[in-house]
Every structure is written in structure tokens, then in C-alpha cells.
Amino acid sequence: MFYYPVGTVLAEAVTDGGVTLAPIRDVLADEFYTGALADAIRSPGSIPAGLAGWLLASASDIANALAVLVNALVSPFDGGLESWPGAVLGGIGGVLGALAGVVPGFGLFGFTAWQALCSTVASLALGLPGAYVLARFEFPGRRTLESLTAVPFVLPSIMVAVGFVAAFGVNGPLNRTLAALGLPTVELLFSLEIIIIAHAFYNAPLVTRIVAAAWESVDARAVETARSLGASPTRAFRDVVVPQLLPAVATGALLTFIFTFMSFPIVLALGGLEYATVEVWLYNRVGQLDIQEAAVLAVLETVISLGLTYAYLRYEAATSRGDRVGSPLDRDPLFRLDAKRVALAGYGVVVAVVFLLPIVSMLAASVTSPDGLTLRYYRFLLERGAEATSAQVSPTLAVRNSLLFGAGTLLVAVPMGVLLALASTREGRLARAVGVLSMAPFAVSGVVVGLGLLQTLVFGTTVLGRRIVVGGPLAIVAAHAVGAYPFVVRNVAPLLAGLDRRLVESARALGATRNRALLDIELPLVAPGIAAGAAFAFAISIGEFDSTVLLASASGSDTSLYTMPVAVERFLGKQTLGRPTAMGSVLLAVTAGAFIVIDRVGGRYRE
């Protein structure tokens, strides 16, 4: 369901009559794609001269900018004292600009990597304090909040774009608040900044969830031992807790980087074509039916992502050999007044702006018409649910299908992910290879997966004169599970790797079978990771769009397999955002409810 369809597309990157690397070389040597690297790829001999020229030029730029700054600093009276701060700021800006100019342009790939890096940093900055709050504090609604961290993942990107434009637009609530406070307003839309914030919206909850799961399995006794040996709380945190969290932080960062490297609808909707990434370009190639160039881009993306994964797995193998057992740290009450909690309240405000404001703005769009408040869009959903014709989408059917496919995905992806996690945490090269391959569904362009499914399963193949077309619910569940199981692997594997092997060994020595040891010792200890992975697997299924829409239309006129995100997309039309946002609000409500149920059920095995 994955390797074969994708393989058929990727193979086009290296076939041109026969097998050839020319298409890949052409892309790498194209300045549009690789910028300054293109020259080097075309003629490696020119590298030293090019490098020297570049160093010289940038050194003189920086020197000039520094001279301007020093001049501004030492002669405050030149342009009058009151304009001095401005001159100094201008000088600093000049130096920063010259430094930034040192980084040569690396074309589309360079820009894509750069925005992914910025997005990763932003997601960590926004996600880590959340993990701290969820793992270390007790407060009413904590479990629910933890469940809800998976919600952003299911929101169709078009809905997120609608919410972001409404929230951060020139006339949005953020700017109105700033203006009311007498502060300058911000113009965020159609900029790199808004792309990064939206990427953080999607990925910071992922970081939070993965790191919180790891934090919950930090052994309290190790911290107590360190403290009793005289370590300060800070020191105990740095020496005992941080090393145990690092693999989880790195997992979150890796996933975020890969996702944002492959980012595409958000970039288009909030940044526009000027901020195109490789995946945007790939999508456009497919639209022009230039499948070969699309395949080359997909191969390069995959190589980069899997290379990062491999590097990460080496790191994970080297770091996580802790002696962890399940004796979690105690949680502190959240509501009390001290400096730490005031800082957390500030973090809460940022979270509210980044997460709540867009979602609330989206909900608001579903009950607002030009005439003011209205329920007419929800009434439309009910009416359409009752009387949709064959070609029209019925909201009720969409809700039912989404939940069914989500449940099916859980049943397939969770066992599959746990097994692969077990396989990949054994010692050795083979285990690392399994680990890397288990990430392949993340590392392959979503556009290419869609294209592969279309060409192989939806169009079908002729076997013995009969056309075999794969469609239907099982195909959709399989496609969702393929996209979802890597989440389970990456949530569970770091915890498994950190398990104290001696526990399993003692159990085996005391006569437990391999399976008994697995069920009674290992799985309960990694339960937080399994729960986190399951929630994301469900989220992936609910939010999945590309393969659902393709497979749902596999059998011609039978389109009754569409899901909630497909319905949102289908209701987008002329002049009004009411219908799609109403459908999006239903999606939000249904899945938030489902997450709370999953987490509660999963949580029973946790304590």
C-alpha cells in the first residue's frame, strides 16, 4: 500500500529509456534549485576560486558595515544627539545584514531547509515549556489538555489558514488588541514569519506530547539520589533529567524538521508563491504533468529526510542507555504564586495567542454572515446530511466514515508501530536500517504518495484481461495506517531504548516467557509513548486528505467514502467561508471528543 505505489513514481526519476542519473544531476546543477551549489556541482574544479572570492567579498562587506557602526558609536554629535540611537541601531542592522549576506543563496532547497530550521526552533521554543507544565504540574483538566495536544494535527490546512488570516490579519483581534493598548500593530500575513508560526501551531504540540511522555518516565529515584548527594535542584535537573529528555527532544525536532521541510499547503496559503518550498514546486510539476522532475524532487527530499533520520538514530543509540524504571517524578500543584508560575502564565498567554486565537477565529467564521450572527451554515449541514444527492457530500456520512477509518487505523498502526519499535531498538546496523525504513512514509512527499496510489490502485492494473481496481474502506485504512505507524514507532522507540534491560532479564531469569516479559514489563513501562503514538495515529487518520480523496473516488460514481476533511474541502466555494468552517468546527468537536476518549481508555493502562 505504500512502497509499491511510491516506488513506481520514484523510479521515474532514474529512468529515461534506461536507468540514468541524468535527471537528478540536471536538478542539482540548476541554480534555481541549489543556488550557489549548482556551480560547484557543474564544475567541482571551480570551488576553491569561488570560495576564495566569496570569502573576500563578504569580509569586505562586513568590514564596511563595522566601520559604519563604529563611526556611529564614537561620534554621537555628528548628526545631533537625538538621532544618535537611530544611527547606532542602523549600524547594528547593517552589520547583521552583512553577516546574513555571508550565507550564500542555496536556491529552492536552501530556502526550504532554512524555513524548516526556523520552524523547528520555533516549535521547540513553543512546545518545551508545555511539556514541562504537563509533566511536572498537577491541575484540574491536565489530562484533557494533554489529550487535546493532538488536535491541531487533524485540522485541514485550509482551515488553519482561514483561522490564521482571521486571527493575525490587519483587522484581526491581535492587531485590535495591540492598537487598544497603544502598541504598534504588526503585518504578519504573507511573510516568512507567519509560515513559521503556523508550522509551530502544527508541530509544537507534537514536541510537547513526545517530551512530556519522556518526562513522565524519568525515574524520580535518580533525581533523589543526585539531590541527596548534594546536587542543587538545577544541577540535578541538568545532570539527571536533561540527558533523559534529550532523545525525546531530538525526536520532536527531527519530526518537525522533516514535516516542515515537506511543508506545502500552509506555505502556499499563508506565504504565497514567493515562499515556495521544494514540495510546493513538486506539486506544481505534477500539475503540469511533468512527472519526471517531480520524481527527482521527491527522491532528493526522501534522501535528505532519511539521511537525517539515520543520523538521529545513531545519536539515539549512543545516548539513551539510561537505567530508567517507572517511578515517575511527583507533580507540583500549578496554582500558587511565585516567579516560576508567573513566567508560566506568560507562556500561557503566548499559547492562547498562537493556538486559541486561530481556532476561535475559525469557529467565529462559522457563525458569522454579512448580516451578523447566524446558524444558517450549521442548518445547511443538517439539511445536506438528510438529503445529499449522489455527487454531493453528506456531512453525517463524513463524520461516520472519519471515525470508522480512525478506529481501523488505530487497530492496524499501533501493533505495527510497537513491533517495529521493538525491532528497531535492538542493537546493530540491521535495527537502525529498520528504524530508518520505518520512517519512510514521513520522508516521502505526500504528493508523490497520492500520485502513486492514483496510478497503481485507483486506475487499476490489468491482470489476465481483467481490470483490478483497489478501493474501498480497507484500502483507505491501509493508507492511513501507513502514514500513522511511524508516529507510534517514534513515540515508543526512545522509551524502549531507555528501558533498563536488567528488568526484562530478571523477569526472564525468574521464568517469564519472552511474551510475558513483553506484556508485563516492557509495554506498561512505555505506555505513555504508546498512548501518545496512538493519539497521533488517530489524528493522522482523521486529518488525512490526499489519499482519502483519491481512494474514495476509485470506484467511479461511488463517492460515499469521503471523510470530514474532504467535506471541508468540498464545501469551500464562492464568497462564503461559512459552510467549510461549520464543517471544520464539527471536525474539531468530533475529534476533540474522540481524543479525550482514547486518552482516558489508554490512560487506564498507564497508572
Next chain:
Amino acid sequence: MTDERVSRRAYLATAGTGIAMLAGCSSGGGDPGTEGETATDTPVTTGTPTATPESLSGTLTVATYSSWVEDEGAAGPWLKQTFEERYPDVTVEYVTPDGEVSHYVQRKQQGAPIDADMYVGLNVDQLITADSNLDTDLFDTPQLSNGRKVKDGLRFDPQGRAIPYDTGYISVVFDESEVPRPETFTDLTEPEWEDGLLAQNAQTAATGRAFLLWTIKEFGTDGYLDYWRDLQANGVTILDSWTESYSNAYMNGERPMVVSYSTDQVFANRYDYDMTRHQVAALNGQGYANPEGMARFADSDSPDLAAVFMDFMLTAEAQGEIAVRNVQFPAIPESEAALTEEFQTYAKVPDQPVTFTYDELQGNVEGWVEDWAREIAQ
């Protein structure tokens, strides 16, 4: 393939129409309707349907874009219902594949069955894409009794396969309380209109493509990239679809100008929007005409039924409904279509419609769009 495509459909829905006699248009390559007009050259019996209600039966599968069936008051459901009432033994089924026309191009390339009888919502560049990617014809040439009612200037297929059923004119819609009316293309690069314009990706959105072609018409193949560099320097924003740029960004007041349709005020009036934000500017007095067509698949199992449905879409009654519901101009002369008063009051026709012909676009359009996209994305 992703939800970005959405916007393209939505956009397509709105694109495309025009009352207009394009006969007077500035297309250099001559009237596109002069060659190979199989449809109109064929002697036909006028005025009567080619089949009687009793003689027709079966299922007609019509492929189209999704807003044709999903939009509020969309034309699709009305056509289905009315046609089925007229021919009680016929069932009309719509299918809305995600890839639109290119879905069928890919099917044909892969040797998969087409599974549909006709396509509604085809424009000239999609037809060129189909022709240039396939060795055999995706569409054939139907014999229509009402075919000759279509205004000559709208016919965009030299081989007469695609029959226009409506048309639109690309224009700039602006907020007169924020910016002066842009009169020329050069105005859009002036400081007064700085950071003002929302346009669409010419690779994915029909409005975006039409606006790009319009600038090529104005500045030539040697000059259009320079013009776009100036537009970029003046802060143009290029989003993927008409829906994103219009419904989401423009309607939220993000920018004072958006590339849209000359029929914009029909919507604005229908939903009681403030007209100051729905002024239509015809740059240089022009508008780029973008007819939408229908075509019958060569592999159709019910070719006769498809032809009767196509004929039906060109009747005065259906032309009026399609124009009003799709907010585009009819393909038959306006005086013959049953149009509402609201539509006649608010739909504007540019003084000088311009467009490229099939022959002018063939072999060129892909390169133009590619060069443009590389210019923008760097």
C-alpha cells in the same frame, strides 16, 4: 491531490464567462472560431431536440469540478433535476475527481477506463494540456443542434470538440475607499498601489493564469517578466487559488485589490456587501476572456445521451440559469438567454475583451508559465 486544489476548482467555478462578443477582441491570431467548426458547419435541425423524451434512457455520467455540484444554488443540481424531468428514463450522475481534467489525461495515459461520458468545466489551457500529453483524442466532436447559437468569439477549440457554455472576464476588483481606481497595468507598479494586489498562482488557478496571459498580451513575451519584477517590487502577493485570495484574504481586508471577475458585483449585491469594496477595474479598458467549455469523452458509452445533454445546456433556459447560478456570462447572445434583472444590472463587460487563441497558446503557454513561476519563487 491536496486541499490546495480546492481553490482551483472553486476558482474555476467562478471563472469563465462572458457575454461578450469577443469578435472585436484584440487576439492577434484571428477568430478562433473559423477553423474546423464541425459543430456549426454540420447541417442541423433547428429548435427541436435530437431525441424525444421516450426514446432516451440510461445513465449519463458527467465529470466536473466540485463547486458545480456543491455550491449554494449551483448550476449542477438544477441541470440534473430539470434534465431528468424532461427525460424521465435518464439518470444524470456527477463525478468530481480531484485532478479535474488532468485526472482523465492520466487515466488515458495509463490505459485506465475513463468511466465518464462528458466533462463540464474545461478551459483552453486544459484542452492544450490534454492534447499535448496524449497521442489519441480524449474528446470527440459532437453534433449539436444548438451548437451554432454559441457566439463565435468564444469558441476556443479549433477542432470543435470543446463547446463553450459560459465565459468570464478577468478584472481587478478593488476597494475605492483605500486606493484610487487603477486605470492601467503600470498603475499597479506605482507607489499609490504599493502592497495592494492579490493575484493567483498561474500554475494552479485559472484566474492567475488568465491574469498572467493578459500581462503577456500587454507587454509581449520579451517584456512580461520585467513587468512582473516591477509588480513584485511593489509588493504583489500570489496565492494558490482564487478562493484563498478572495474569500479568505481579500474579504478580510488584507489587501485593497484582488484579481477576480468582472461579475463581482453580482455576488456583492446578492450577499449585500458594501459596494465600495467591490469596484471593478478594467485595466486599459480591457478584460481577459476565459470561456468555460464542455466536451464529450471519445470513450463515452452513451455518446447520444451526452450530445442531448450538451444541447440542453445551450438552450435559452439553461443558459440563463447557468449564467446566474455560476455568475458568468452565457455563451449564447445575452439577448437570447433568460437572464435576471439583477444579473443584467451588476455584471460588467469590459470595453475590450482580450484573449489568446488555442493556436497562440499551444507550445508556448507551458514555457511562459514556467518562466514566470521561476521568477516569482526566487
